[in-house]
Amino acid sequence: MKKHNFSAGPCILPQEVLKKAADAVINFNGLNLSLIEISHRSKEFVEVMENARSLVKELLNLPEGYSVLFLQGGASLEFLMTAYNLMKVDGKAGYIDTGAWSSKAIKEAKLFGDVEVFASSKDKTFNYIPKNYSVPSGLDYVHVTSNNTIYGTQFKEFPKTDSLLVCDMSSDIFSRQLDFTQFDLIYAGAQKNMGPAGTTLVIVKDEILGKTGRTIPAMLDYQSHIKSDSMFNTPAVFPVYVSMLTLQWLKDLGGIPAIEKLNEAKAAILYAEIDRNPLFNGFAEKEDRSLMNVTFTLANEDHKEAFDKLWNAVGISGIKGHRSVGGYRASIYNAMPIESVQVLVDVMQQLEKEI
Numbered sequence: 001m002k003k004h005n006f007s008a009g010p011c012i013l014p015q016e017v018l019k020k021a022a023d024a025v026i027n028f029n030g031l032n033l034s035l036i037e038i039s040h041r042s043k044e045f046v047e048v049m050e051n052a053r054s055l056v057k058e059l060l061n062l063p064e065g066y067s068v069l070f071l072q073g074g075a076s077l078e079f080l081m082t083a084y085n086l087m088k089v090d091g092k093a094g095y096i097d098t099g100a101w102s103s104k105a106i107k108e109a110k111l112f113g114d115v116e117v118f119a120s121s122k123d124k125t126f127n128y129i130p131k132n133y134s135v136p137s138g139l140d141y142v143h144v145t146s147n148n149t150i151y152g153t154q155f156k157e158f159p160k161t162d163s164l165l166v167c168d169m170s171s172d173i174f175s176r177q178l179d180f181t182q183f184d185l186i187y188a189g190a191q192k193n194m195g196p197a198g199t200t201l202v203i204v205k206d207e208i209l210g211k212t213g214r215t216i217p218a219m220l221d222y223q224s225h226i227k228s229d230s231m232f233n234t235p236a237v238f239p240v241y242v243s244m245l246t247l248q249w250l251k252d253l254g255g256i257p258a259i260e261k262l263n264e265a266k267a268a269i270l271y272a273e274i275d276r277n278p279l280f281n282g283f284a285e286k287e288d289r290s291l292m293n294v295t296f297t298l299a300n301e302d303h304k305e306a307f308d309k310l311w312n313a314v315g316i317s318g319i320k321g322h323r324s325v326g327g328y329r330a331s332i333y334n335a336m337p338i339e340s341v342q343v344l345v346d347v348m349q350q351l352e353k354e355i
């Protein structure tokens with residue numbers, strides 16, 4: 001049976017990307033060798049890496065002066081790498097706490113220096129994005145999490161600051177149009193909207209590096225990775241390749257303006273049903289709703305068995321909510337077709353008829 005994959009991560013990828021990736025594991029570019037058994041320094045793989053990096057720059061409209069890296073260690077390693085590379089000795093960083101992932105980033109940064117959490121939505125189980133805060137001055141950087149995968153909230157406006165702006169964009173990169181030059185550093189684990197787990201995209205403005213007064217171990221120093229074109233050590237060849245295929249797929253589709261329209265359409269039909277159907281409640285505040293992760297609960301828990309039976313029967317997978325929120329979370333990343341979202345909307349309406 002066809003499955004409708006709403007997994008929050010690792011998540012759905014385009015079918016054509018998966019087919020090409022499968023082929024390349026057996027026979028890459030007609031070499032009669034597998035992509036994963038050739039040297040990462042071969043001409044063929046160097047081309048993949050260069051192509052992936054230039055697609056990132058092109059899709060995000062990045063000007064000169066930014067480096068694009070494909071690293072390992074997940075977004076979780078970036079929680080500490082960002083602090084290590086940007087927080088001065090005796091320095092201070094500011095964070096907005098919008099949930100589990102930013103809380104983890106805050107915890108790691110505290111290992112390197114002074115951290116001020118100047119805004120938080122913890123008081124309401126992170127169901128909104130803080131507003132009307134004032135950004136302290138004199139910070140080495142400000143850190144935000146653009147999309148809160150677990151709670152289904154998303155920044156629409158980013159803080160205005162004279163300090164550097166760092167963004168964990170793991171679960172909404174390449175999903176909407178933004179002025180990406182407002183950020184000095186962006187990081188994203190591949191597995192939410194770009195590729196398989198195993199590589200992390202880092203986009204960093206070159207001029208901000210090397211200014212902390214710290215000695216940074218080479219593997220944790222962005223500058224060593226920049227100097228060696230993301231090949232300081234063996235890169236995650238397969239995840240980088242599949243990410244490149246997904247970025248190419250996105251470009252062929254019309255890039256971010258085109259995918260943004262599709263993402264808005266998908267989110268619109270699902271949120272409309274949540275708001276219309278008396279059996280469901282949205283979790284996130286309306287104005288802060290995520291286009292990527294749609295969180296909702298049943299108005300009456302007694303309907304759980306009936307609803308779970310309905311969506312299971314039509315091949316829906318991966319909509320169980322995170323344990324800290326409960327209920328349901330439908331992740332509708334770039335590769336999710338609107339038809340699958342409609343299937344979910346249909347079973348929500350079906351439940352209403354049956355009750």
Ligand SMILES: *Cc1c(COP(=O)(O)O)cnc(C)c1O
Pocket residue numbers: 009073074075076077101145147148149168169170171189190192
């Ligand atoms: C999943 C996720 C992470 C953690 O990513 P890993 O690659 O597993 O370390 C960090 N931030 C956000 C916003 C996420 O959604």
